[in-house]
Amino acid sequence: MFPYRPSNPKPVRSLKKMPTKLIIEQAPSPNFNERNRPIRYVVLHYTGMPSEEKALELLRDPDPKRIAYKAELVEHPREGMAPPGPNLNRVSAHYVAFKNGHIYQLVEEDKRAWQAGAGVYGGETDMNSASIGIEICNAGHDFGLPDFPDAQIAAVMELVKGIKERHGLDKRHIIGHSDLAPRRKIDPGENFPWHKFDAAGISQGIPHAKSDNDKTILAEELGTQSDDVAAFQKSLSDVGYGIPQNGIFDEDTKFVLIAFQRRYRQSDVGGKLDVDCLEKARRLAKIIKPA
Ligand SMILES: [Zn+2]
Structure with a gap:
């Protein structure tokens, strides 16, 4: 059995002092199968569990039903969905990043x-x-959205850089779990420091603009139909999000908007379409042509 290391008792080091050489420890999980697509994306997650060790254990467990894990990692309850029950599915990730910057590899990249x-x-x-x-150990929304320590983020940045180099991935394809499953998932959350990844050219940011300060509401009530909603939907579809193209501020559109806010407008993730969000979406769509 894999020997767990305790959480880092030492103070967190600053980003600048972090070694650029990653140390990756093997902790194999049986929860995988064969790919039937080429690798094109990196998906970032948080574990949503207070215990790093429990999260690692769950991600390596061939029979998670037998243990009463805290279930956030498996499903976060959303409106209209059944709450997570005791029947947990087998899950895994290629990598798990502990708060002290220690990286475990559970599944081979191929x-x-x-x-x-x-x-x-x-x-x-x-x-x-x-x-x-990549599962990043962080207790998440249900436990007050704790900060991601610098050492952890520095390690994940190095890890993602290496993955991108090994597989020739585009920075536009470094995404969060909620970006691909906006109805179901809210990780890695609005507290995740995407700006550091964007600034380092690891992921795709959006340049600042005057409209960043314009919070004029364009759509708030479900059912609102307008050209602004249509323009927002078109832009985010061009970016890659799975979003309706009906010009209506419906529930699916709102969930995607919130995912977009968690990623690109973290100061307000209230799910209202405002000028700032529309203009950000437009600017991002201009940068992002289908890759
Ligand atoms: Zn996730």
Whole structure:
């Protein structure tokens, strides 16, 4: 059995002092199968569990039903969905990042880990086959959205850089779990420091603009139909999100909007379409041509 290391008792080091050489420890999981798509994406997650060790254990467990794990990692309850029950599915990820920056590899990169689940992005519906998944240990929304320590983020940045180099991935294809499954998932959450990944050129950011300060509401009530809603839907579809193209601010559109906010407008994820969000979506769509 794999020997667990305790959480890092040492103070967190600053990003600048972090070594660029990653140390990756093997902790194999039996929860994988064969890919049937080339690797094109990296999907970032948070575990949503207070215990790093329990999260790692769950991701390596061939029979998670027998243990009463805290269930956030498996399904986060959303409106209209059954709450997560005791019958947990087998799950995994290629990598798990502890708060101290220690990285464990559970599944070989050329195998299909069970991390993304149902969803769509860039037209890809088998995201488990098309992506490498990284679970970042963080207790998440249910436990007050704790910060991600610098050491952990520095390690994940190095890890993603290496994955991109090994597989020739585009920075537009580094996404969050909620981006591909906006109705089901809310991780890695609005507290995840995407700006650091964007600034380092690891993922695709959106340049600042004057409209960043314009919070004029364009759509708030479900059922609102307008050209602005249509323009927002078109832009996010061009970016890769699976979003309706009906010009109506419906429930699916709102869930995608919130996922977009968690990624690109983290200061307000209230699910209202405002000028800032529309303009950000437009700018991002201009940067992102289908890759
Ligand atoms: Zn996830």
